[in-house]
Amino acid sequence: MHPLFTHVRSPIETPLPSRNRDCDVSSRTDSEPTVAVAEVLPEFADAFPFEEFNRMQSAALPALLNRDDNVVVSAPTASGKTALAELAICKTLAEDGTALFLAPLRALTNEKESEWERFEEMGYSVYVVTGERDLNPRRAERADILVMTPEKADSATRKHETSRYSFITDVDCCVIDEVHLLDSDRRGAVLEVTVSRLRRLCDPRVVALSATMPNIDDVADWLDAPDETTFAFGEKYRPVPLNADVKTYSHGENAFADKYRRLYRALDLAEPHIREEGQALVFVSSRQDTVQAAKKARDEIVERDIPMGARGDYDFHNDAADLSNDTLRQSVLDGVGFHHAGLAREDKNKVEQWFKQGKIQLLFSTSTLAWGVNLPARCVVIRDTKLHDPLEGEVDMSPLDVLQMLGRAGRPGYDDMGYAWVVCDRSDADKYRRLLRDGKEIESRLAAELDAHLNAEIALGTIDDVDDVMDWLSTTFYYARSQSAPNEYDAGSDLRNRVSDTLSALVDEGFVEQDGLNVEPTRLGQLASKFYLRLSTARRFADVAERCQDAADPDSAVSVDADDLLTAVAGATEFDSVSARSDEEDAVHAVLGDSVDDSLDAGQRKVLAILRSGMTGTTPTELKSDAWVIRQNALRLLAAMREFVDTLGPARYANLACRVEARVEHGISADAVGLTAIDGVGSGRAGKLAAAGLTSPADVVEAGEDGLVRAGLSDGVAEQVLANARELPVISIDWGDFPGTIAPGDNDMREVTVRNTGGSARAGLRVTVNGREMTAKPSYLGEATLPVAVFGADADELTFTVEVAFPALPLPTITETRSVLVR
Known part of the structure; x- marks a missing residue:
């Protein structure tokens, strides 16, 4: 134990609660003492926004501070689990260690950065790890507290041997917030394999926090948490008792009208509490719905x-006048607000503050609010149990989300009871009643993605032979759950057979090579892992790279253009569940016309239409609601496509993929997309430059600073853009003493020199004669010399072409030709 800590005596009887014994013992909870922060953490008292730990926190505190074992805690929503995370972090900091906090949603990582400024004030560094492009490796390496989503941690652990991500192996304690997300269809498997991989890499202490879950012992078994540090705090530890129920509405034929039927039902439930000066929190399915519901509710409240x-x-x-959102500014004065991740940070902060102060009495929100911000209300209503997912179509809201939202009912210190309702169609009522009565056991979602995750581990080198495969599997939650529920999961020989079959399929499909008992990844398997691709998508992209290779042959009938690459991405398995609503079909046809690959279904054609129109910044209004999410996923796939072609095909087609990717990202024309190769030039600046007739980095350099200012850039921006443009490659091709004629049958060896007088860049160099490849090689320019054989052939004229393509820059391919007459 670190000397900064006072030894903490358990405030409940010894031994501490076993995982098999619910901590919810009524004869004990009312008399359990609490512990003062300053008493046990005198050096970290300023890290906590209160002076005394509550009953739940005090009960778990000895396990967190006096021991080094892994800890698993399940407790009701709003019971104070965040303080347990902070306790674990304080112990780690006191021992000069690094803590990693895994937040369930990206929006919540920023919340933690703001909330944990108090650690910064104490001299500790908090760093939120965001996207690949934004990562500051030095800050990450020096951070005392890292905050990441499971997806970012997955990326970091996959790339831990690179200098950018080596910081992840220095983690001493990993806090998993909302570990019951293991049960999430989309994200559960990522969390599971990431934590298992992190434990193999650096074996940090793991502190897993969860809402109430019936099978906490399975999670404890997975994480090797002993009975003494596994806590199942029951409903008695909820700060305010919860009365939860299901209410139905009369379902109509019009989905739009149904939203209002559910809204009126929600207002019926909230009204008595609002009249008693209570507050209501109503969860709806989308950002736009929060706005529309707030507008309609204001009218109904007047009625x-x-x-x-x-x-x-x-x-x-006066404060409301400072809000940047016009609709919100008008709404809050009537006591009605809305909250979603798309609001400006300051607007969100004010809404949260005003709701806590009671100035907003009715708040409409998306589910994000339930996972992160501690914003309870006397009354909580879930208006929408179904939501539109751009990648999945209409889906049921996750049971985890439902329970998390309902758990926000009841304001500690203000309410004697919290009231929560699910509003749903009569056909779904029994399902939600069972959920409220029995809770939700946490299941592993690894089985559905076992092939991709097994391939990733082999690609990372953590699995070298067949025996390693079972050793790896034994570290997963899937394995732990299979031991406790063998009838629902593969177990014993069935599990071994399933893994063996999965490995055999990876070998058959070219992702893995097997030699006896030894296994190793192929380049295809490594690329699939690097870009988190479904294996069917990786195979599809490898086929495209092969087509690009064939297209380079002048005798081949195969051709590949930008639309072929977009079609390959739109048809990826990742977009299989995208659906096209009836009002979108005309917009899709207006973009695509009739010339569409027959293999694409309606949803995939919608994806293609969004990508194709996005290249020119002309996305139809009907497609805009889903366009951002689809485009972000497509950009990841286009980056993967570029690297597949770069690795397995010719450089000029990798350059084509790079240019397509840049056009989708920035919405800019083909002739001006090269501008985006300039660091600091995105769609806005590229548009200004192109409108002024500057369509390439060379044009930018020639225009100079004055020309850029005339194009609409400010002085400082113009200076920086010009400097960045000069860092790009500037290519010249020196043909030397190249002949103009050659006699039939003669053979003359010459050399062509490619020089780069600008910034260094990787390029693919290629020499062809009459369309046939003579020489091809990659090079970091520099200067490169290419041997060229001039020979007297049957043709009357030989056309030699030198081609310089940049596979990782959206610059146009540079070509120069020389003709030699045969006579």
Whole structure:
């Protein structure tokens, strides 16, 4: 134990609660003492926004501070689990270690960065790891507290041997917030394999926190947490008792009208509490729905004459005037607000503050609010149990989300009871009643993606032979769950056979090579792992790279253009569940016309239409609601496509893929896309430059700073853009003493020199004669010399072409030709 800590005596009887014994013992909870922060953490008292730990926190505190074992805690929503994470972090910091906090959603990583400024004030560094492009490796390496989503941690652990991500192996304690996300269809397997991989890489202490879950012992077995540090805090530890139920509505034929039926039902449930000066939190399915529901609710509140609003509060009126969202500015004065991840940070902060102060009495939100911000209400209503997912179509809201949202009911210190309802169609009522009665056991989602994750481990080198495969599997939650529920999961020989079959399929499909008991990845397997591709998508992209190779042969009938690459991405398995609503079909046809690959279904054609129109910044209004999500996923796939072609095909087609990727990202024309190769030039600046007739980095350099200012850039920006443009390659081709004629039958060896007088770049160099490849090689330019054989052939004229293509820059391919007459 670190000397900064006072030894903590358990405030409950010894031994500590076993995982098999619920901590919810009524004869004990009312008399359990609490512990003062300053008493046990005098050096970290400023890290906590309160002076005394509550009953739940005090009960778990000895396990967190006095021991080094892994810890698993399940407790009701809003019972104070964040403080347990902070306890584990404080112990790690006191021992000069590095803590990693895995937040369930990207929006919540920023919340933690703001919330944990108090650690910064104490001299510790908090760093939120965001995207690949934004990563600051030095800050990450020096951070005391890292905050990441499971997806970012997965990426970091896969790339831990690179200098950019080596910091991940220095983690001493990993706190998993909301570990019950293991049960998430989309994200559970990522969390599972990431934590298992991290434990093999650096074996950190793991502290897993969860809402109430019936099978906490399975999670504890997975993480090797002993009974003494596994806690199942029951409903008695909820700060405010919860009354949860299901209410139905009359389902109609019009989905739009049904939203309002559910809204009126939600207002019926919330109204009595609002009239008693309580507050209501209503969860809806989308950002736009929060806005529309708030508008409609304001009208209905006037009709019902419900006393709400603070229009007479002069200070509040002035504060509301500072909101950047016009609709929100008008709404909050009537006591109605909305909250979603797309609001400006300051607007969100004000909404949260005003709701806590009671100035907003009715708040509409998406599920993000339930996972992160501690914003309870006396009454919680889930208006929408189904939502539109751009990649999946209409789906049921996750049971985990439902329970998390309902758990926000009840304000500690203000309410004696919290009230929560699920509003759903009559056909779904029994399903939600069972969920409220029995809870949700946490299941592993690894089985559905076993092939991709097994391939990733082989690609990473953590699995070298067949025996390693079972050793790896034994570290997963899937294995732990299979031991406790053998009838629902493969177990014993069945599990071994399943893994063996999966490995054989990876070998057959070219992702893995096997020699006896030894296994190793192929380049295809490594690329699939690097870009987190479904294996069917990786195979599809490898086929495209092969087509590009064939297309380079002048005798081949195969051709590949930008639309072929977009079609390959739109048809990827990752987009299989995208659906096209009836009102979108005309917009899709307007973009694509009739010339569409027959293999694409309606949803995939929608993806193709979004990508193709996005290349020119002309996405139809009907497609814009899903366009951002689809485009972000497509950019990852296009980056993968570029590297597949770069690795397995010719450089000029990798350059084509790079240019397509840049056009989709920035929405810019083909002739001006090279501008985006300049660091700091995105769609806005590229558009200004192109409008002024500057369509290439060479044009930018020639225009100079004055020309860039005339094009609309500010002085400082123009100076930086010009400097960045000069760092790009500037190519010249020296043909030397190249002949103009050659006699039939003669053979003359010459050399052509390719020089780069600008910034260094990787290039593919190629020499062809009459379309046939003579020489091809990769090079970091520099300067490169290419041997060229000039020979007297049957043709009357020989056309030699030198080609310089940049596979990782959206610059146009550079070509120069020389003709030699045969006579």
